[in-house]
Amino acid sequence: MTEALHWLGYGLVIAGILFFLAGSLGLLRFPDVFTRLHALTKADNLGLGLICLGLAFQASGLAEAVKYLLIWLLMLVASGIGATLIASTALACGLAPRQADTPSNTMTSERPAPK
Amino acid sequence: MNRRRWQAWAWRLAILSLLWWAISSGDPASWAWGVPAIIAAAVLMPAFNWHLRPLAVLLFVPHFLWLALRGGLEVAWLACRPSLRLNTRVIEHRWHYLPEGPAQLFMASLINLIPGTLALRLASGALQVHVLNLHDGTAASLIRLERRIAALFEVAIRKET
Numbered sequence: 371m372t373e374a375l376h377w378l379g380y381g382l383v384i385a386g387i388l389f390f391l392a393g394s395l396g397l398l399r400f401p402d403v404f405t406r407l408h409a410l411t412k413a414d415n416l417g418l419g420l421i422c423l424g425l426a427f428q429a430s431g432l433a434e435a436v437k438y439l440l441i442w443l444l445m446l447v448a449s450g451i452g453a454t455l456i457a458s459t460a461l462a463c464g465l466a467p468r469q470a471d472t473p474s475n476t477m478t479s480e481r482p483a484p485k
Numbered sequence: 486m487n488r489r490r491w492q493a494w495a496w497r498l499a500i501l502s503l504l505w506w507a508i509s510s511g512d513p514a515s516w517a518w519g520v521p522a523i524i525a526a527a528v529l530m531p532a533f534n535w536h537l538r539p540l541a542v543l544l545f546v547p548h549f550l551w552l553a554l555r556g557g558l559e560v561a562w563l564a565c566r567p568s569l570r571l572n573t574r575v576i577e578h579r580w581h582y583l584p585e586g587p588a589q590l591f592m593a594s595l596i597n598l599i600p601g602t603l604a605l606r607l608a609s610g611a612l613q614v615h616v617l618n619l620h621d622g623t624a625a626s627l628i629r630l631e632r633r634i635a636a637l638f639e640v641a642i643r644k645e646t
Contacts, residue, residue, distance in 0.1 A: 389557055396564030404603060405573060408617045409560055411597045416557025433511040440507055450594035454604045457615065461605055467615055470572045 375427045382424030389417030403460050404467045411453045418445055497527045541637045548633065552599040559600050563618060574619040575605065578612045578627045582635035585609075592634050602627070 396409025422442040426435035461467075501523045509515035563571065583589050593604040593612060601623065605613040616623055 389561055392561030392564050396560055399564055399569055400571075401569075404605070404615045405571065405617055407597075407603055408601070408615075409564055411603070412553075412556040412560040412600070413564065415598060416553055416561075419553065431511060433507050433509075436503070436507040437510070440504070446598060447594075450597045453597040454593055457603055457605050458607075467573065467575055467605075469574050470619075 379424040379427035382420045382427065386417040386420030386422075386424060389413050389420065393417060402468045403465060404457055407453050407457055411449050415446060415449055418442055493532075494527065497530060498523065501526050537637055538639060541639070545633065545637055549595075549599075556598060556600040560617070571617060572619045574616050576614050576616055576619070576624065578614050578624070578631075580610060580612065580631070581628060582631050583638070588634060588638040591638075592631060595634070596627070596630070599630070600626075 390413070393409045393413030396413060397406050400406045400409055419442050422438040426438040429435040429438060502519075505515075505519040505523055509519060563569075580589065583592060589607060589612070593607055596602040596604050596612075596614065601617045601619075603615040603617070605615050607613075614627065
């Protein structure tokens, strides 16, 4: 039983690492700050959750397992609130989100023309 | 002191004790520091004037985990796909059920963690949502999510409306 949980833990940690890799790839490939936030908040949080769950399965006691899950919970709160703060600040600074129907010749989001 | 305040205190002490137990890895000697710390934290904690239904929270957790899994998979797939064609849009989500205050803030933070949505700005009456890859079901799923969150905060909503 413990043996099986250990192997399940390894599997979950490896799956978590894959999500971190995908999130980092998104961070590099997505075109603007808003789409990059999607990569960070979703893929990385899921990756961290899988890693914490995997470690919790391998923990020596229940208290340690709860601690790992607590780490994930605090990260979820921080990144959920942080993402909106970054997005609304970027918006307030004049960065317009790139949208599908607006043609754009640069890879970064454009500032609106100064008035 | 009425019953609700006693209940709030019991919840606080229970949750803080659980936290201390986890942080101290269950070491019995640590409670000498733990008990004063727990009581101090419970006294100093800001009072919440809203109320979550414990059963609804328990039901919400698996739903949230499912959404988080789908969100992570979607972004991972979009990031790894060879062609980077995204149907990125900004949409307005009008509030249907939630009153102004903590419930709206909760939803705004939550939609950052679920498939394809990012809260841009909380305006009065509506929430600006950045959608990574818009499809037909996005607006409807936001309304469904809002209804679920309204169920979480039901007591507070009834009191305020």
